Amino acid sequence: MGAGTSQSKGSAADGPEVPDSVLDLERVCKDGLGFSGMPAYDRTKKTVHPAILMNNPGDDWSQFEPPAGDFPKGWFLGYSDKPAAAELVVCVERTKATATGKVCDMETEDGKPLKISTYNTSYQLKVVEARTGKALHEYNGEAKSDECPVYIYTSEGEDKNKYYNEVWPKDYRKRVQPFIAP
Numbered sequence: 481m482g483a484g485t486s487q488s489k490g491s492a493a494d495g496p497e498v499p500d501s502v503l504d505l506e507r508v509c510k511d512g513l514g515f516s517g518m519p520a521y522d523r524t525k526k527t528v529h530p531a532i533l534m535n536n537p538g539d540d541w542s543q544f545e546p547p548a549g550d551f552p553k554g555w556f557l558g559y560s561d562k563p564a565a566a567e568l569v570v571c572v573e574r575t576k577a578t579a580t581g582k583v584c585d586m587e588t589e590d591g592k593p594l595k596i597s598t599y600n601t602s603y604q605l606k607v608v609e610a611r612t613g614k615a616l617h618e619y620n621g622e623a624k625s626d627e628c629p630v631y632i633y634t635s636e637g638e639d640k641n642k643y644y645n646e647v648w649p650k651d652y653r654k655r656v657q658p659f660i661a662p
Contacts, residue, residue: 498564502532505563506541507613509534509571509606514613521567521609523616528554528661531568532610537646538574550649555660568616569608570656575620576602577644584628584643596632599644600624605652607659619655623647 496517499505507513521529533556535544545558557566577599584596600622607617623645634640 502534502543502559502563503541505532505534505543505566505569505610508569508608508610509536509541509573512608512613512615514609514611515564516611518564518610519567520611521616523659523662526662528552529567529659530557530565531555531570531607531656531660532557532563532566533570533572536571536573537644538577541571541573544572546649551653552661555656566610568659569610570652570660571604571606571608572647572652573604573606574601574644574646575604578602580624580626582626582628586628586632588640594641596628596641596643598625598628599642601644601646603647605647605655607656616659617655619652621647621651623651 497515498517499515504515508515523529533544533546534541536542543559546556556570557563578601580598580600582598584598586594586596588594602620602622605617605619605621606615608615625645629643632643
């Protein structure tokens with residue numbers, strides 16, 4: 481694929497546009513640009529409106545599939561579901577990180593001592609129509625804690641000496657419910 485080409489299928493000449501992969505939904509969260517081939521959202525229909533949960537912890541957007549039990553079944557499409565079936569995109573983005581001043585004594589996988597600095601975070605939650613890119617709800621919140629984590633996961637390239645308090649599904653479940661399951 482050459483520079484400036486889209487990974488999503490469709491153009492004005494081809495018909496309605498749908499995302500090739502869930503990663504294409506970044507533009508819905510980041511730029512408010514929907515996909516004309518996605519299902520229409522009609523809040524007056526008292527049914528579950530399937531959504532995809534996108535997360536940006538500060539570097540890139542990616543899909544997040546909440547663990548079973550965090551939300552009622554059917555609210556969020558999983559990794560194996562087709563992204564083009566979503567009526568909504570729920571976007572959770574870390575917008576700021578502030579050092580708490582707390583340092584936690586932990587161990588690496590091989591038992592070596594490791595000091596972790598903790599950070600409180602601010603985040604933005606948006607519920608967006610997948611088809612139009614229209615934001616239906618926006619909320620800015622904070623994730624704060626003065627406790628040391630029991631364990632942390634880091635990806636390659638991440639600073640293993642930093643722990644960011646993140647928003648959990650329980651923190652925004654009631655905020656998305658009126659849109660997903662009215």
